[in-house]
Amino acid sequence: LETGTLRRVARMLNALPPAEIARLLESLPPPQRAVVWELVDESYDGDVLAELNDEVRATLLEDMEAEEVVAALEGLDPDDLADILQDLPDTVIRQVLASMDQENRRRLEAVLSYPEDTAGGLMNTDTVTVRADVTLDVVLRYLRMRGEIPELTDSLFVVDRNGRYLGVLPLTALLTRDPILTVAEVMEREPEGIPATTPATEVAQLFQHRDLVSAAVVDERGRLLGRITVDDVVDVIREEADQALLSMAGLDEEDDMFAPVPVSYRRRALWLGVNLATAFLASWVVGLFQDTIDQVVALAVLMPIVASMGGIAGSQTLTLAIRGIALGQVSSANAAWLLTKELLVGLLNGMTWAVVVGLIAWFWFDNTQIAAVIAAAIIINLICAAFAGLTIPLALRRMGIDPALAGSMALTTVTDVVGFFAFLGLASLYLA
Amino acid sequence: LETGTLRRVARMLNALPPAEIARLLESLPPPQRAVVWELVDESYDGDVLAELNDEVRATLLEDMEAEEVVAALEGLDPDDLADILQDLPDTVIRQVLASMDQENRRRLEAVLSYPEDTAGGLMNTDTVTVRADVTLDVVLRYLRMRGEIPELTDSLFVVDRNGRYLGVLPLTALLTRDPILTVAEVMEREPEGIPATTPATEVAQLFQHRDLVSAAVVDERGRLLGRITVDDVVDVIREEADQALLSMAGLDEEDDMFAPVPVSYRRRALWLGVNLATAFLASWVVGLFQDTIDQVVALAVLMPIVASMGGIAGSQTLTLAIRGIALGQVSSANAAWLLTKELLVGLLNGMTWAVVVGLIAWFWFDNTQIAAVIAAAIIINLICAAFAGLTIPLALRRMGIDPALAGSMALTTVTDVVGFFAFLGLASLYLA
Numbered sequence: 037l038e039t040g041t042l043r044r045v046a047r048m049l050n051a052l053p054p055a056e057i058a059r060l061l062e063s064l065p066p067p068q069r070a071v072v073w074e075l076v077d078e079s080y081d082g083d084v085l086a087e088l089n090d091e092v093r094a095t096l097l098e099d100m101e102a103e104e105v106v107a108a109l110e111g112l113d114p115d116d117l118a119d120i121l122q123d124l125p126d127t128v129i130r131q132v133l134a135s136m137d138q139e140n141r142r143r144l145e146a147v148l149s150y151p152e153d154t155a156g157g158l159m160n161t162d163t164v165t166v167r168a169d170v171t172l173d174v175v176l177r178y179l180r181m182r183g184e185i186p187e188l189t190d191s192l193f194v195v196d197r198n199g200r201y202l203g204v205l206p207l208t209a210l211l212t213r214d215p216i217l218t219v220a221e222v223m224e225r226e227p228e229g230i231p232a233t234t235p236a237t238e239v240a241q242l243f244q245h246r247d248l249v250s251a252a253v254v255d256e257r258g259r260l261l262g263r264i265t266v267d268d269v270v271d272v273i274r275e276e277a278d279q280a281l282l283s284m285a286g287l288d289e290e291d292d293m294f295a296p297v298p299v300s301y302r303r304r305a306l307w308l309g310v311n312l313a314t315a316f317l318a319s320w321v322v323g324l325f326q327d328t329i330d331q332v333v334a335l336a337v338l339m340p341i342v343a344s345m346g347g348i349a350g351s352q353t354l355t356l357a358i359r360g361i362a363l364g365q366v367s368s369a370n371a372a373w374l375l376t377k378e379l380l381v382g383l384l385n386g387m388t389w390a391v392v393v394g395l396i397a398w399f400w401f402d403n404t405q406i407a408a409v410i411a412a413a414i415i416i417n418l419i420c421a422a423f424a425g426l427t428i429p430l431a432l433r434r435m436g437i438d439p440a441l442a443g444s445m446a447l448t449t450v451t452d453v454v455g456f457f458a459f460l461g462l463a464s465l466y467l468a
Numbered sequence: 469l470e471t472g473t474l475r476r477v478a479r480m481l482n483a484l485p486p487a488e489i490a491r492l493l494e495s496l497p498p499p500q501r502a503v504v505w506e507l508v509d510e511s512y513d514g515d516v517l518a519e520l521n522d523e524v525r526a527t528l529l530e531d532m533e534a535e536e537v538v539a540a541l542e543g544l545d546p547d548d549l550a551d552i553l554q555d556l557p558d559t560v561i562r563q564v565l566a567s568m569d570q571e572n573r574r575r576l577e578a579v580l581s582y583p584e585d586t587a588g589g590l591m592n593t594d595t596v597t598v599r600a601d602v603t604l605d606v607v608l609r610y611l612r613m614r615g616e617i618p619e620l621t622d623s624l625f626v627v628d629r630n631g632r633y634l635g636v637l638p639l640t641a642l643l644t645r646d647p648i649l650t651v652a653e654v655m656e657r658e659p660e661g662i663p664a665t666t667p668a669t670e671v672a673q674l675f676q677h678r679d680l681v682s683a684a685v686v687d688e689r690g691r692l693l694g695r696i697t698v699d700d701v702v703d704v705i706r707e708e709a710d711q712a713l714l715s716m717a718g719l720d721e722e723d724d725m726f727a728p729v730p731v732s733y734r735r736r737a738l739w740l741g742v743n744l745a746t747a748f749l750a751s752w753v754v755g756l757f758q759d760t761i762d763q764v765v766a767l768a769v770l771m772p773i774v775a776s777m778g779g780i781a782g783s784q785t786l787t788l789a790i791r792g793i794a795l796g797q798v799s800s801a802n803a804a805w806l807l808t809k810e811l812l813v814g815l816l817n818g819m820t821w822a823v824v825v826g827l828i829a830w831f832w833f834d835n836t837q838i839a840a841v842i843a844a845a846i847i848i849n850l851i852c853a854a855f856a857g858l859t860i861p862l863a864l865r866r867m868g869i870d871p872a873l874a875g876s877m878a879l880t881t882v883t884d885v886v887g888f889f890a891f892l893g894l895a896s897l898y899l900a
Contacts, residue, residue, distance in 0.1 A: 053677050053678055055676065055677040055678075055679075056677050059677075059795065059796065059797065062795075062797055063792075063795075063796070063797035063798070063799075063802065064802070065802060065805045065806075065809075176643065179643045179644055180643070180644055180646075182644065183644050184644060185640040185643065185644060187679070188622075188679065188681065189640060190620075190622060190681070207639045207640070207643065208617040208621060208639070210643065211608065211611045211612070211617065211639065211642065211643070212611055212612055212614065212615050212616060212617060214612075243702070244487065244699075244702055244703075244706070245485050245487040245488050245491075246485055246487075247487075247619065247620065247699040249620065249622070249681055249698065266681065266698050266702075267676075267679040269702075270675070270676055270698075270701075270702060270705065271676075273702065273705055273706060273709075274676070274705060274709070276709075277705075277706070277708075277709025277710070277712075277713070278709070278791060280709075280713055281709070281712055281713050281716075281787060281790075281791060282787055282788075282791065284713075284716075284787070285780075285783045285784045285786075285787040285788075286780075286784065287784060287787060287788065293788050293789075293791075293792050293797060293798070293806065294802075294805075294806075294809075297809055297812045297813055297816070300809070300813045301812075301813050301816045301817060304781065304784050304813065304817060305816075305817050305820055305821075307780065307784065308777060308780055308781060308817055308821055309821075309824075311776060311777065311780040312773070312777065312821060312824065312825065314776075315772060315773045315776040315777065316773065316828065318772055318776075319769055319770060319772055319773050322768060322769045322772065323769045323832075326765050326766075326768075326769060329761075329765050329768045330762075330765045333758050333761050333762045333768075334758075335768075336754060336758075336761045336765075336767075336768035336771075337751055337754045337755045337758060338751060339768075340747060340750055340751055340754065340771075340772070340775070340884065340888075341744070341747045341748065341751050343772070344743060344746075344747040344750075344880075344884075345740060345743065345744065345747065348717075348718075348739065348740055348743045349736065349740060351717050352717045352718065352719060352736050352739065354717075355713060355714055355716070355717040355719060356714075356717075356719065356725050357725075358713075359710060359713060359714065359725075360495075360725050363491065363495075364491065364495070365491065365494055365495035365725060366495070366725065367495075370495065370496070370497060370726075373497045373726075374497075374725065374726075377497075377726075377729055377732070380729045380733075381729055381732045381733050381736060384729070384733045384737075385733060385736060385737055385740055388737055389737075389740055389741075389744060392741075392744065393744065396748065400755075448776075452772065452776075456772075
């Protein structure tokens with residue numbers, strides 16, 4: 037590339053919002069990624085880093101000098117800064133902290149003292165507060181003097197003299213109500229402060245249910261600590277959804293599709309190893325019936341069908357259950373009703389496909405006994421699949437394990453083992 | 469339940485926000501759902517209906533009188549109303565339209581003229597507009613006279629005398645800048661209007677990248693039609709994510725976990741039928757090698773392992789690819805680089821697990837030839853799985869099919885067929 041072209045590319049690149057530059061970097065293989073990263077204007081580095089996923093960010097930070105990192109992070113919001121600092125070596129963290137003024141350091145430390153996935157870790161400290169006893173006119177003059185209101189501010193927070201959160205004063209009220217009224221007369225006391233230790237998932241549900249743009253975060257004594265804005269909540273929702281999808285394949289939300297081969301190899305090997313153990317379990321069940329297969333080789337041909345139908349039927353129940361649990365719709369209160377329903381659906385589908393498979397097996401091998409055995413095995417397996425599809429995620433959640441992560445493999449183990457055992461076991465009784 | 473208790477329950481229920489009432493209704497089995505729906509205050513009916521998923525909403529609407537429906541829908545936002553109307557019989561739609569004043573009917577028709585999953589279908593028509601040539605002071609007085617600003621308004625829209633959208637006037641600017649300035653001097657021209665035909669997915673990306681609370685929707689001539697607010701965008705993001713998860717199991721986002729047994733049975737039967745066809749394909753491949761299995765029954769015992777390892781490895785690549793395509797990170801531009809990477813990861817994992825499986829098979833059956841054959845089959849299948857895991861979703865997208873829906877089953881078919889064919893084919897060459 038000529039320097040002229042490169043300069044033009046850099047100008048186009050830096051005209052994009054940081055989030056789009058971040059998505060672009062994430063979609064590039066490492067060598068090109070490094071080139072494009074060099075083109076990003078230094079004043080945008082921090083904002084782009086804040087938008088990148090953890091893994092890509094870590095690789096870019098690795099290649100930067102400590103001074104570059106400190107310069108890039110200057111002026112970032114405390115919540116973004118707190119996120120990034122966790123990936124940095126201690127020496128760099130100390131330099132970043134040393135470069136901040138006392139006020140900003142105090143704010144950052146407030147955010148850092150809470151885990152990343154809680155309300156405290158999500159919050160920013162750029163709140164605009166007012167007292168309840170002043171008039172709207174005073175507030176209006178204060179804002180005009182202040183000259184600036186942080187982004188995504190739809191409400192000011194009302195606090196008492198001890199910093200306790202009392203409610204919100206929406207900007208729209210400020211603009212429409214009579215200026216001689218006091219804040220106390222106009223404010224909304226309804227949205228309670230979110231305790232800083234609230235899990236991010238619950239914060240996301242709250243924002244969704246109440247259509248919030250921003251909300252106050254309070255400490256255990258009700259004092260205002262900061263605020264959460266809807267843009268960070270949108271990220272939480274997106275990440276949770278990604279997590280559910282990826283963990284069903286044993287992957288992680290922060291996985292970089294463009295990670296170097298050795299990194300991806302090691303990550304995925306682990307999951308394959310777990311799967312191998314469960315596959316050998318199924319294989320061992322087949323091994324128990326070697327003599328039967330030796331006598332009727334058609335069993336070896338048909339046995340994958342029984343396992344496959346059970347796996348699909350079970351995964352349908354499992355997926356609905358995982359989503360229902362995540363949305364709070366499935367609990368022990370309605371588990372019995374759901375189980376009855378899923379077992380009935382399993383029975384009906386079992387009978388339907390037992391007839392179809394039985395008929396095909398009969399024509400294929402011209403053997404009514406094989407047809408009867410595979411039909412019975414399919415009904416048994418689809419009922420077991422319904423049972424396992426609902427009870428496995430509920431049991432995993434009770435054990436504190438993410439149902440999306442372990443559910444799929446546990447289910448397949450059950451449907452393979454039950455499928456092979458039912459099919460070959462019945463065959464050994466009636467065919468051999 | 470006594471009447472007193474029932475009344476207390478009703479009071480608690482109606483104190484919840486409509487979205488939470490909707491989630492509660494969705495998590496109840498049909499009989500209890502009908503009872504709770506009766507308890508919901510009539511004035512909330514419309515808002516709750518707007519928050520329900522399509523299927524649950526349809527069942528509740530079925531049991532309502534036309535007059536009840538018309539009363540419930542009164543006062544809903546046009547975007548919500550447009551959503552609901554699509555589920556109603558024509559006679560009821562006519563009654564609803566007849567009950568509206570001309571202004572509201574005109575607004576509703578504007579939204580109804582765009583598909584549900586476009587910017588036009590997502591928009592509301594409750595915009596507050598100002599002219600560019602007036603001073604902020606005039607705007608401030610206008611708002612105070614107006615007395616009310618719609619929810620989730622962070623900006624007023626600036627339009628010319630022909631209704632063409634020119635830019636936004638943030639409320640924060642209105643509160644901090646000098647009132648003698650004109651709107652033209654203060655307004656932001658940056659956020660361009662979103663064309664009404666823009667797909668909802670792109671709208672969601674725009675909101676995420678630019679941290680928007682609301683945005684203007686314009687027609688093909690740049691005239692302001694309405695606005696989209698972040699709460700509707702959050703719903704789009706959540707639904708898209710759910711859709712990806714559920715469609716991998718052949719399910720639909722609007723599926724109601726508590727649907728009656730016959731409904732769930734029919735829905736899931738379809739997917740099981742598709743799976744059966746692919747399972748018989750794999751089974752037919754096994755059938756080609758009946759003679760070989762007849763001679764070496766250990767093959768029947770070990771063959772599920774080859775298929776299972778290929779399925780898991782392929783689904784890891786497939787899941788990353790589906791997510792990468794959805795986020796716009798995977799395209800034909802980097803497909804070659806990714807394919808090389810995935811093939812290498814497949815080769816490395818293939819070699820790793822070939823050794824492990826080979827050793828176990830050797831000890832189990834005391835046969836080095838079986839060990840060598842299964843090791844070779846695993847390497848072949850894991851490389852094919854990497855290839856299929858990336859190319860299948862790319863090919864499906866090119867054909868206009870949702871990769872999440874058909875990808876998983878197409879992949880399993882490939883890994884089963886290749887796994888069985890490689891393992892049994894090699895065995896027939898070297899063992900029989």
